[in-house]
Amino acid sequence: MSGCGRRMVSSDPSKSIICELPTEILHRILELMPIKYAARTSTLSKQWSQSWYMLPRLVFDNLFFQYVSIGDSATRIIRKILMQHTGPILGFILFLKHTNYLISNHGIQKLTLDVANDELYTLPENIFTCVALTHLKLSRCIVKFPNGTQFPNLVSLQLEDAAIDRLKQTTLILPMLKTLELKFCDDVDYVHIVSPKLVNLSMLSSYTITFKCFNVNLIFRKIKHLCLDGTSLKNLESVPMPDRFDVSLNLQSLKICDLKISVKRIICALCLLQNSPNLIELDIDEIVKVDKTVYHTTELFDYLSKVEKEVSEALTMIRTVRLGKFKGTSTEMYLIQVILAHSPKLERMIIQHKVQKPERCNKILKELISYYRASLNAEIKYIRPIQLSVTTYWSSEIILYFNQYVESAVQIYCRICFILLYFSSVG
Template identity: 25%
Template structure:
C-alpha cells in the first residue's frame, strides 16, 4: 500500500528538528564537535551561519595525514615522481592550512600534527610553531619531516610556557639553540630525531627544569657518542633504540644521573654502555638488552653488569632472556652483581635458553627477600640426577618466596620435578600459577596425573592454579583449532588443587 506524508506535517517535523539543533547550548555543540575528527569538525562551518566560527572555540585539534606513498596504488601508472611531488606540495599546503586554523582559533590547549615520513619545508614547520605558540598550549605532538632534511628549532618554541606534555617526532637533523626553556613541562617524548650534535641534545634537556617523564625512542646516534641525562626531578625514564641501527657501536655511553627516578625501562642494543648514578629511589625496572648480530661478548656482559649494578635498590625487576644471554658470556664474573636487598618481584620473560639458567640461579642467590618469581619455564640444568641440589637452593626459597608463575608449562618430567622441588623447599609458598600448553590442556589424563603428583607434596597453605598459556609455540597450525576447543572444554576457568 502506498504511503503518503502530509507536506505540512513534514515541514513541521523538519522545523522542529532544526529548532532542536539550533537551540542546543553552545557548550553542548562544542562537546559534539570535540568528538569528531578535526577535519570533520572544521567542515561543519558550512552547515549554517551559527556553525561558521563554532569550531574555532575548540581546545583540541588532531591533524593526522598519512604518508603519501600509502595512498598510491602501485598498479597505477600515474604513480611517478611527479605524483610524489604533487603529494609533497599538497602536504605543505596542509601545513599552511593548519597554521591558518590555529591563527583563527581562540584557544588551543592540545595540538597533534602528524605527517609521516614526508618531505616538509622547514619554513612551514617554523610558521606552524609560530602560530601554535600564541596559545596557552598544554599538550603538543609533532611528528613530521624527513631524515634527509635539516631543521633548527625556532626560539618561538621557548614561548610555550604553559606546555605540560611534548611529543617531539621531528624527522630532521635537529639543531637546538640555546635558551630553550619549558618551565612547566612534565612529560617529554623524543622519537626518530637525528640531533645535530651532543650540545643540541643537552640543550633540550637542560631546559626542562621540572621534567618527570622522559621517553627516548629510536633516535639516531649518528652525531652523538656520549649523553648525560641529569634531571633531578625525573620520575620515569624509557629508552628504546632500534637495534637495527647501523650507527650504534662500542664506546657509546649514556649516563643516568637521576636521584629521584622511580621507573626505568630500557630496550636497546647491549653495546651501549649505561652508567647509572644515584639511582637510590628506583622501584621498578624493565631491562631488555637484545641484539640481532654477534656482539662483542665480553664488552656486552660488562655493560649489562654495570647497568644492573646501579639497580641494587629496585623492588620489581623484569629481565628479558637476551639480558641473561649478555651476562652469560662472563658468568665467571657474576659475583660482581650486587645484592638486590629490596627486590621482591622478579619477572624473566621470553624463553629461557639452557645456557642462561645458571645466570638466573646466580641472580636468585642475590635476592634474599624475593616474594614473587615469574619465569617462562623450569630451570633445566639445575637438576642433579633424580633430585635438585639442596645446598644450592636460593635462600629466598626458604625464607620469603610466596608466589611462583610459569608462563608455558608442557608437563614434562623435568618441569614436574622442578615444581615438586620448590613445593618441598619453599615453606612460605602460597600460590603457584601454571600456564599450560594447549597440548597439555587437551590431554585430560596427563593433566590429572600432573595434578596428582603436585597434590602429594603440596602444602595445605599453597594453591596450585592451572591456566591456559600466554603463548604456545609447541602446537602446529593444524592442531590449534582442536586445542582451542579442548581448552574451552577442559579449562573454562582456572583449575586449582
C-alpha cells in the same frame, strides 16, 4: 526547532540523543573524524560550531595532507584553523611531510611532530620557543637545539629516530622534566641535559649515547624508573667506575630490553641492582642468545657461580620479576634459577613464553617448579599464549580486542551521527 540542527525535530529520538551529548563526547566524536569533516560540522548548528572552535585536541595527520596540496595550501589551512580557534589547545599532533609549518603561539601544551620523509627534516628553531609545552614528542627529524634552550613547563620529552645537530655542544634546560625517552637517536651526547626532577628515563637502541649528555651520578640518583636495552647497558658499562655510581640510587623499577647476555653486561646490571636499595621490580623484556660458542656460555655460568655474594646483594629487595618473550633456553633457565635462589623477598615471577609446543611448555614448567626458592612466598606465573587455563594472559587479550571493538564501534557511531546531522541540515 532543535538547536542541534536547522531542521531537526526534537521528537526524533536519534537526533535528540545527539543534541543531549555532553561536550566531552562531542569533542571525542570530532577527534575521531577526519579533520575536514570535523570542520564542516561547524555549519550544522551553533552547538557544533562551538564544539569545533573549542576542540582541545587537533590532529593534522597523514590523512589531512592527502586532502590538500603540499606546501602553502596546507600551511594556509592550518593557520586559518588556528586563527579561528577560540579555546585552549591541549593536544596538537602535526604530521610533517614536505611541509615547513611554523608553530605559532597558541598556548599548545602537547605537541607531536612526526616526519615521514626519505631524508631527515630539520625542525625550525621557533618550535623551541613554545614555553607552554608540557609534552613534546619528536620523531624522524633533525633537532637543532639553540644553546641555552629552556622549556620551563615541559614534563615529558620523547625523541624517536631523531638526530641531534652536532655542530656544537648545547645545553638543554628542563627544570620540570619528569620523563625522558630516547629511542634510535643519534648524537644525543652533543646536548647537555639539565633536568633536576627527572623520574623516568628510557634509552633504547641508542648506539651513540655514551651517557655524556648528563651527569650520570646526578641523574641516576633521582630517577625511579629506568629502561635500557642491551646496547645502552653496554654503553653504561664503558663509563669509568668512579664516575658511574658513587651514591645510592633511587631506582624502584628496572627494565632491560633485548638483553644480549654477556659477562660485561651482567656486571653492569649487577652494579645497577647493588646500588639500588629501593628497587623492587625487575623486568627483562627479552633475553637474546649468548654468543654461540660454548666458551662464552661456560664463562658466564662460571662468573655467576663465583659472585654469589654480589648477586644476593643485588636481588635482596626484589619483589616482582617479569621475563618477556621467554624461549626456554639453557641460559634463560639458569638465570631464573639464580634469581629464585637469591631473592628472599620475591613475591611474583611472571614468565611470558613465546609460542611453543604444549609438550615443551609442560616440560619447562615442571623444571621451573622444581627450582629452589629463597622466598617462601614466591609464586611463579607461567604464561603460555595458547593455553586457555592462564586467565591473566587471555584477560589482557580480551581487553585488547574489546578496546579495539569499542573504538571501531565509536567510529561507526560518529559517522552515523554525522550523516544524520548532514541530512537534517540540508533536508
